[in-house]
Amino acid sequence: MIYSYYPGCTLKNKAADLDMYARQSAAALGFELREIEEWQCCGGVYPMAKDEIATKLSSVRNLNDAKMHGQSLVTLCSACHNVIKQVNNDMRTNEDIRTRANNYLKLDEPYNGETEVLHYLEVLRDVIGFDAVKEKVTNPLKGKKIAAYYGCLLLRPGSVLKMDDPENPSIMEDLIKAMGATPVVYPMRNECCGGYLSLEDKPAVAKRRETIVNSAKDFGCDCIITACPLCMYNLKKNESGVPVYYFTELLADALGLKAASEETA
Amino acid sequence: MQRIGVFVCHCGTNIAATVDVKAVAEELKNEPGVVFTADYQYMCSEAGQNLIQDTIRNERLTGVVVCSCSPRMHEATFRKAAAKAGLNSYMVEVANIREQCSWIHKDKVSGTEKAIILARAAIAKVQLNAPLTPGQTPVTKRALVIGGGIAGIQCALDIADAGYEVDIVEKKSTIGGKMTQIDKTFPTLDCASCILTPKMVEVAQNEKIHIYSYSEVEAVTGFVGNFDVKIRKKARYVDETKCTGCGECTTKCPMKKIPNEFNMGFDNRSAIYIPFAQAVPKVATIDPDHCNMLKNGKCGVCAKICTANAIDYKQQDQIIEEKYGAIVAATGYNHIDVSKYDEFAYNQSKDVVTSLEFERLMNAAGPTGGHLKRPSDGRDPKTIVFVQCVGSREAPPCAKGGKEYCSKICCMYTAKHAILVKDHYPDTNVYVFYIDVRTPGKLFDEFYRRAVEQYGVHYIKGMVGKVAPQGDGTLMVQASDLIANDQLHIKADMVVLAAAIEPDKSARHLATMLTASMDTNDFFTEAHAKLRPVESPTAGVFLAGVAQGPKDIPETVVQAGAAASKVIGLLSKDQLTGNPCVANPDELMCNGCSSCEKVCPYGAITYADKEFRQPDRTVAIRRVAQVNPAVCQGCGACTVACPSGAMDLKGFTNKQIMAEVDAICR
Numbered sequence: 050m051i052y053s054y055y056p057g058c059t060l061k062n063k064a065a066d067l068d069m070y071a072r073q074s075a076a077a078l079g080f081e082l083r084e085i086e087e088w089q090c091c092g093g094v095y096p097m098a099k100d101e102i103a104t105k106l107s108s109v110r111n112l113n114d115a116k117m118h119g120q121s122l123v124t125l126c127s128a129c130h131n132v133i134k135q136v137n138n139d140m141r142t143n144e145d146i147r148t149r150a151n152n153y154l155k156l157d158e159p160y161n162g163e164t165e166v167l168h169y170l171e172v173l174r175d176v177i178g179f180d181a182v183k184e185k186v187t188n189p190l191k192g193k194k195i196a197a198y199y200g201c202l203l204l205r206p207g208s209v210l211k212m213d214d215p216e217n218p219s220i221m222e223d224l225i226k227a228m229g230a231t232p233v234v235y236p237m238r239n240e241c242c243g244g245y246l247s248l249e250d251k252p253a254v255a256k257r258r259e260t261i262v263n264s265a266k267d268f269g270c271d272c273i274i275t276a277c278p279l280c281m282y283n284l285k286k287n288e289s290g291v292p293v294y295y296f297t298e299l300l301a302d303a304l305g306l307k308a309a310s311e312e313t314a
Numbered sequence: 315m316q317r318i319g320v321f322v323c324h325c326g327t328n329i330a331a332t333v334d335v336k337a338v339a340e341e342l343k344n345e346p347g348v349v350f351t352a353d354y355q356y357m358c359s360e361a362g363q364n365l366i367q368d369t370i371r372n373e374r375l376t377g378v379v380v381c382s383c384s385p386r387m388h389e390a391t392f393r394k395a396a397a398k399a400g401l402n403s404y405m406v407e408v409a410n411i412r413e414q415c416s417w418i419h420k421d422k423v424s425g426t427e428k429a430i431i432l433a434r435a436a437i438a439k440v441q442l443n444a445p446l447t448p449g450q451t452p453v454t455k456r457a458l459v460i461g462g463g464i465a466g467i468q469c470a471l472d473i474a475d476a477g478y479e480v481d482i483v484e485k486k487s488t489i490g491g492k493m494t495q496i497d498k499t500f501p502t503l504d505c506a507s508c509i510l511t512p513k514m515v516e517v518a519q520n521e522k523i524h525i526y527s528y529s530e531v532e533a534v535t536g537f538v539g540n541f542d543v544k545i546r547k548k549a550r551y552v553d554e555t556k557c558t559g560c561g562e563c564t565t566k567c568p569m570k571k572i573p574n575e576f577n578m579g580f581d582n583r584s585a586i587y588i589p590f591a592q593a594v595p596k597v598a599t600i601d602p603d604h605c606n607m608l609k610n611g612k613c614g615v616c617a618k619i620c621t622a623n624a625i626d627y628k629q630q631d632q633i634i635e636e637k638y639g640a641i642v643a644a645t646g647y648n649h650i651d652v653s654k655y656d657e658f659a660y661n662q663s664k665d666v667v668t669s670l671e672f673e674r675l676m677n678a679a680g681p682t683g684g685h686l687k688r689p690s691d692g693r694d695p696k697t698i699v700f701v702q703c704v705g706s707r708e709a710p711p712c713a714k715g716g717k718e719y720c721s722k723i724c725c726m727y728t729a730k731h732a733i734l735v736k737d738h739y740p741d742t743n744v745y746v747f748y749i750d751v752r753t754p755g756k757l758f759d760e761f762y763r764r765a766v767e768q769y770g771v772h773y774i775k776g777m778v779g780k781v782a783p784q785g786d787g788t789l790m791v792q793a794s795d796l797i798a799n800d801q802l803h804i805k806a807d808m809v810v811l812a813a814a815i816e817p818d819k820s821a822r823h824l825a826t827m828l829t830a831s832m833d834t835n836d837f838f839t840e841a842h843a844k845l846r847p848v849e850s851p852t853a854g855v856f857l858a859g860v861a862q863g864p865k866d867i868p869e870t871v872v873q874a875g876a877a878a879s880k881v882i883g884l885l886s887k888d889q890l891t892g893n894p895c896v897a898n899p900d901e902l903m904c905n906g907c908s909s910c911e912k913v914c915p916y917g918a919i920t921y922a923d924k925e926f927r928q929p930d931r932t933v934a935i936r937r938v939a940q941v942n943p944a945v946c947q948g949c950g951a952c953t954v955a956c957p958s959g960a961m962d963l964k965g966f967t968n969k970q971i972m973a974e975v976d977a978i979c980r
Contacts, residue, residue: 208713216655216656216657217656217662234662235785236662236780236783236784236790240780264782264784264785267784267785268785269785
């Protein structure tokens, strides 16, 4: 199984771990991630202005590249996933945006939202299957109580992303179970981490961070996992010292890849 | 040749402002057959009707065309007036120059032109009209009330009081409906059971009323005055005539862990059960899904201990066939399933409850004996947050099962809950989050203000965004205060959701059986929103209670009484005058193909073998269509379906319709 893969800018520097462990795990689970050539930044934030078009074009280029290879497009970063999936929905359903985007891009053939966009977690759940993941686990994270942190972008808007119930999700909890650990369900798991406010209002982010981490701690977690580099940045240095990992890191650990890679290093 | 009089109505300025009525009257003088035209300010007034009657006599009119409002509005008025002057009612036609002309046009020239065309069509039709005489059908003097809640109970009592027999069909094992589960009623705070249970007993003791409990309507055929109804009396595995309601069986039944629906699952009942002490009929019922004896033939305890010998494990569903003159739909409501509203954590926390569940937690006959306890740990709640409009007044597409409409009763019962909590436990903090507080009703606003001013309930305009169960068992309620423009975080012990109400699921199937119409929300529609609010457009079917739209108890009782008076009015007649505009097959042209029978929604068409003389003087027997004029509603579906053109509708014959079309196209 080969997928087109869009890592996004952050995964090339600050969140290199998220990318590296995802690739290793994919190989172990039997699917390949083909990085799109000459990809560009997704734009970071899905533009809310109805007539905005320029910032959507790079997503369409990436989507078209996957289409030309006849592959589904896999993303990992919550923000990239959100932007690309929403733009794809626009290309499929909004005639105005579709026409204008195609006019700008002058592709060989117009792109009409044909590509299927999948989050890495969706591949694990819907294609590989959590049962199959469980079978490949060689280093079960037994006894570990893990709190999944979804944030706001990974699942919302639910009607477009169609990944899980945004108010009461289960996809990461199911993955945690597959990895042999115990999921911790806590109410703040789908609340915003503060996002880009960390650039100009650090106290606001600190307040959100502590609310989220304390909620997870109250329900007895040992650590928190996330899929989003920005959430990671905002949650990491919490006052309680609860460790925050990318979910791919723990997945690689459970699959026995982390120890191996550390040994070779 | 007919002698036709044309009467053009001004309807004040409703018509006259957009249609030159005098020009219309003048122009129509030239139509063939027209011997008289006039215009008048209000044709429907007594003077207007007199004008028609005088003209019929003086000009010896054989046909009348009134150019006025929709025939739905005043056709009956003008027909009655004509009949008084000795003209057959069905020689009167109405040209609708208001709803279909003056109200939708702005330009007087085109409005006038269209009015003339519409009148010409009506004149062309009257040319071909023939006098019609309606038939008479007898009335079965017995009413059926479907649903045994407060609406059905009140309606049945009122009908019985007038001396007519009434049957109540109730799908649950007892009558009483939702009101049995309610603690107190607003705005007087009297106990719901204390005012309801005497009425239930009255129903049971009234010899004119028969209760079919644990029963459902299976099929309805027939028509106003003559409905044939099949009622399925579900097997309750207990002989109603023998059971004394002692309840001994319910205490001895070994299957005791079944969630008790009556207490909203807060406690358990046994497999053989009586829903509550005041049930009517007070008869035990065996739940076949949980009874060991019925499931695998092992047990039989209840039969052994029953001194009345009432247990019958072999009981079967019974079909009862009965005739009725009138039917009242009083099928009631349920609140919506709130489990999709995950932001309120209803699935995650036992301490998030719906308002009906809260009623049981406050009720002296409820699972806690009336002491308000948190369902999770039995502690006294110190802070309670009420959330209004959960699923009501939602913007489409309402993906979580919400409704666009206002459920109407929640503002008042939430105020009631808030007052009761503060009254019983004054040191409790009570918050109510609302979009708007809607309290129109006698003494309603005073009641709400008492909650705020006297009891100190915190009413906050804004919606709750999230209810988050905390590690310490409390609930963090995150909400916005729209007036203070503030974000609130309230640590609550309980959250109560005022869930939207929706019609009972059985209503849609029933509406199909009754051929009664429903709106998009599955509420029964009334024949006229303002002037015929308790009648369905289907003759002989009447509406009471929330089945027609959200309403509180006083309103429900009012509507039930109104429906009863309509039923009584119908049943007091010995004969009903039918509609003579019914389908009429030409037997010589009919080839018995059954096309008409297939499209008839009322089952009015049957077939008979008849003898016909052939051209060669032999006699052949052919199968031909027969229309029961008492059942036919004159919809005309068969006239369109008939491939040989044998079916015609009296008063709307194919020839008449074509003449109208010709007149319009002229």
